[in-house]
Amino acid sequence: MKGKRRLWLIIVFIIISYMLIYRLESTNSESKNIITDVSRLMPTKIEKVVKGNEEKSIVAALTKAREEDLKVSIAGKRHSQGGHTFYPDGVVLDMTNFDKVLGVDPVNKTVHVESGATWDDIQQAVNPHGLSVKVMQSQNIFTVGGSLSVNAHGRDIRNGSLIETVNWFRLLKPDGDIITVSREENREYFPLVIGGYGLFGVILDVELQLTSDELLTMDTEEMTSDEYEEYFNQHVLSDEKVKMHLARLSTAPDSFLEEMYVTNYKASDQQELYNEYNTLKKEEYTFLTKFLLGLSRDFDWGKDLFWDMQKSFFDKSNGQLETRNNVMRSESEFLEYNGKNDTDILQEYFIPVDEYEEYIDDLRVYLTEEDINLMNITVRYVNRSEEALLSYAKEDMFALVLLINQGMGVKEKKKTGDTIRGMIDITIEHGGSYYLPYYKYPTLDQFHEAYPYAEEFFNYKRTFDPGERFVNLFYEEYGK
Structure with missing residues (x-):
């Protein structure tokens, strides 16, 4: 009987010790609020991370950031390596839980998906229909929203950049309005948001073109x-x-x-x-x-x-x-x-x-x-x-x-x-x-030489987001 009691005391001691250690680590982590990306070269102190679990929580997070006059950055898997997903003392909107595949249309060969979903999520949904993604990175771990924000490309030599496969998307703008963006509707946003590194608002969901698997x-x-x-x-x-x-x-x-x-x-x-x-x-x-x-x-x-x-x-x-x-x-x-x-x-x-x-x-x-x-x-x-x-x-x-x-x-x-x-x-x-x-090694002159429309891009950014609500360290380095 004493042996069993001693064993239970040891187990309880281990559990309590583990909980105390876990609590200490969690508290320290939360108090420091240090975030980085996969390269770990730019650790940055932020105000907080907010998980975007559903549309109303994402809208509420943006509303609160405006009320508190906090900058907002948008993050997926954080494989962008140049501070594209965070900003000092700002709010990081983590979209990875906003990840539903909302529908597959086998007849029109399209998929409707929330922006936090990964390409693996899409593949799992479309494969039973004999369908396949047209364009994505060579790995399927990235979020759709992140891929759109960098305008990814992949191995398919008949379908080039990701932007070519997008029918429409919904965008949460800095002022809190939600609009649908396509090549016909609110089309001025289309070439800016795709390949726009999260500087114009939050991509909520998107309809993508598919092709036949073979x-x-x-x-x-x-x-x-x-x-x-x-x-x-x-x-x-x-x-x-x-x-x-x-x-x-x-x-x-x-x-x-x-x-x-x-x-x-x-x-x-x-x-x-x-x-x-x-x-x-x-x-x-x-x-x-x-x-x-x-x-x-x-x-x-x-x-x-x-x-x-x-x-x-x-x-x-x-x-x-x-x-x-x-x-x-x-x-x-x-x-x-x-x-x-x-x-x-x-x-x-x-x-x-x-x-x-x-x-x-x-x-x-x-x-x-x-x-x-x-x-x-x-x-x-x-x-x-x-x-x-x-x-x-x-x-x-x-x-x-x-x-x-x-x-x-x-x-x-x-x-x-x-x-x-x-x-x-x-x-x-x-x-x-x-x-x-990637990391901010290129000079400002190199950036503008490689991207001759960069000044026009950033002028649009300040026009559509005059309060500069959506910012990141990439924008700080090359857009200010």
Whole structure:
């Protein structure tokens, strides 16, 4: 009896201790109110985070912010890395709980969804109807509202920027009014809000165009970087059977920016087998990918090993059948890295297709002399799309997505920033631009050179939001 009593006392002690520790941690966290994004480079003290669970709570949060004269920023998964989702002493409106798929229309091939829903939520809803998303990022973990705010693009070479697939959306404006925005109704907002980084109001819900899901065949080839431009024009863009495409450029020291392998996803001649493949897949090989990326962060031989294993994997995958939906369900957990003294950041540069070969040559010469821990480069294609005022695709472009590991100290940020500004100079010299959801390394001059309509964009922002209710650190850096 005494033994049982002693055991219960121990259990109660553990529970009470856990609760006290949890309460202390929660209190400290709430009192500090420090928020950051996935890069962890910009920890910022805010007033509070408000969860947007339903429309009336979102409206109420904005009303209260106006009454208290607080700035408002909008957040989804916080994978934008330049302070786009928070502002000092402001309110962060967290939309991730506002996540319902409101309806799928198989006849008109559309989906109606709240802005906090992820692309995975949409895939789960549309897959049973044999439908698929037209445009999204290569990972499906992001919120729809966040993707709209950065005007995302993906692997589909026949559907370019996300803005092209939007029918309409509802917007909660700074004054509290809710309007429907389309290419016909309140159309002045359409090219501003999509690709507008949350500066014009809260996207509440949206209707997106879908396409038919289909069975695709994976086709992979190796080549050198100086062969890619011609190969793409002759064997990818001109081949209507190629639906999706991506390439990888070597960052391994033994083949730095010289070797490539490309993957085309072609419409299969075996569509009758579709039902055997249309179960949505789960993530695979995540542990191995994270392990190899870890080696790449620390060792040059790790980069060589990772590159060789990637080539081997894709060679073995040649001829593999996969549905469109599953091609768009790439691994995402490997993006989550929480090193104590370092972090992974992204950069993305857009370069005209006919400039690619010369651009890579110049980039190789430049980076060979720079001390930057470049771990991966993925190459995609995005066609000209100037509907968004802050469009990155002024013509048909290759998009180079760079994964970089850097230290988190002041000296490390300066070193990385110097190198990135040099890469942006080279990109602009070749008629290119860079993507805006990342850390504030580019100069103001580089920003305006890459985005010639930026001044007009920010003038519209101040016209439609004269009190500057919706702000973030990106706006503070480039829009003030």
